[in-house]
Amino acid sequence: MSDTESRYRAPALDKGLDILELLAGVESGLTQAEIGKRLGRSPNEFYRMLDRLVRREYVTRIDGDRFALTLKLFGLAQLHAPPRRLASYATPLMRELANDTCQANQLVVFDRGRAVVIAQQEAPGYWGISVRIGSHLSLLETGSGHVLLAFNSTEQRQMMLAESSADDGPEMITPEFERRLERIKDQGFESMPSAQTAGVFNLSAPILGSDGLAIAALTIPYIALVNHSDAPDMSKCIDLLTHTAQKLSDMAGDPAQRSEKD
Template sequence: MDSEDNDRYRAPALDKGLDIIELLSGIEGGLTQAEIAKRLGKNANEFYRMLDRLVRRGYVTRLDGDRYSLSLKLFGLAQLIAPVRRLASYATPLMRALADATRQANQLVVFDRGAAVVIAQQEAPGYWGISIRVGSHISLYNTGSGHILLAFHSPDERAMMMQEYEGSAEAAPELKPEFFTRLDQIRERGYEMMPSSQTAGVVNLSAPILGPDGRAIAALTVPYITLINTPDAPDMSETIQLLLATSHKLAHQVGLDITPIA
């Protein structure tokens, strides 16, 4: 098909919206309407309605009143297609093997359209274990999975994730600098280990499933409980190693790299 045939099926409004999205995808800190127009070689008035629609649909967010930046909505939508669909399909046998090896339950969580959502769950093989329903929304701030999803993104991406999460889920808690220091420490050591804020006696052990750019596609979490009558069950340190091995194996099987971001 030649260029004339291609031009015959052009959709100028759609092209304009895609031009904006593609431009903002490579810009940190956002751009003003005038800056967007200048970079695209257009009149600023041409982009007013398009920017308004992109903001209202959640694809673009406004920063400091007059600057526009790409939101994480496209990232959330992308998680519904190949990577996460493959992740969920590959996860079941690996999560079952992890549960058998650790004698603990485990769950897989993704950040999707402003929410941290459980997309897969594996029960413990014995009588005792902590389970959570598939489809449940969990906290981004006080769970191991939430910490992993935040830790393995850049500070700017974290801010956008929290903005989207607070807009759809709950009011923002007062986050102290120590919270963000903890996220950096999690990324450095490669996993989270924290007492559950929801259930006494449970320690959340969480590891990332990393994408090609080192960002967390998902979090794999073992809600660890001490099994008194099961002396041969792995201890917490051994469980962490089994968890990390499973998260790495799952990333490789889905075709994802596991190189952490700097």
């Protein structure tokens, strides 16, 4: 360690960051004793630090005595550049999707207990359903929310719901809803009537990161265009939607393609 590094050490901060970095690589959480063992220190050294991390909601207790990361760090990251970069990658493809489907579409991410619209593309014609950027959507009552839940691990799903509103809490996940999420994951998209607007179907597909988990959902609020004979039907729109979502997933998981875009 250099003289400068030694002079400006912050042991308490280092200890907290050590805990966060350790828990980031463990899905099932660790006990206080296991944390101490892995970091080569006495477990008692971490009691106060773990208490503060839990109170500040960076860490949560699971199964009584185990500690695991919440999604708070992920939520903080979402406030910075990643959503803007994702939206910039997606905008040309979203515009192409709108033209090909004759439907509006929107890009949605999870942010601190909410499904949040970070980009939207209007339909090219006179008619279409658009959702304002910044709108907060239910995780349980929208296609976007279903996709964000379905394409995440069980542990992350539980944390997402724990951070959500009372109406979307973990107790709302029934065995039937769990089976629905598995079906969505198997078929690769969600298709459901809108819970908010009659005559609208939410068609939603995941944008996956390199770890195979959803970083966003791409959604078409589909409406039948009776006076537009050339408009694709719902089945064709699903094909176009999943194809576009796959392109964005490839970009999200391929550093070379991201650097080219930058």
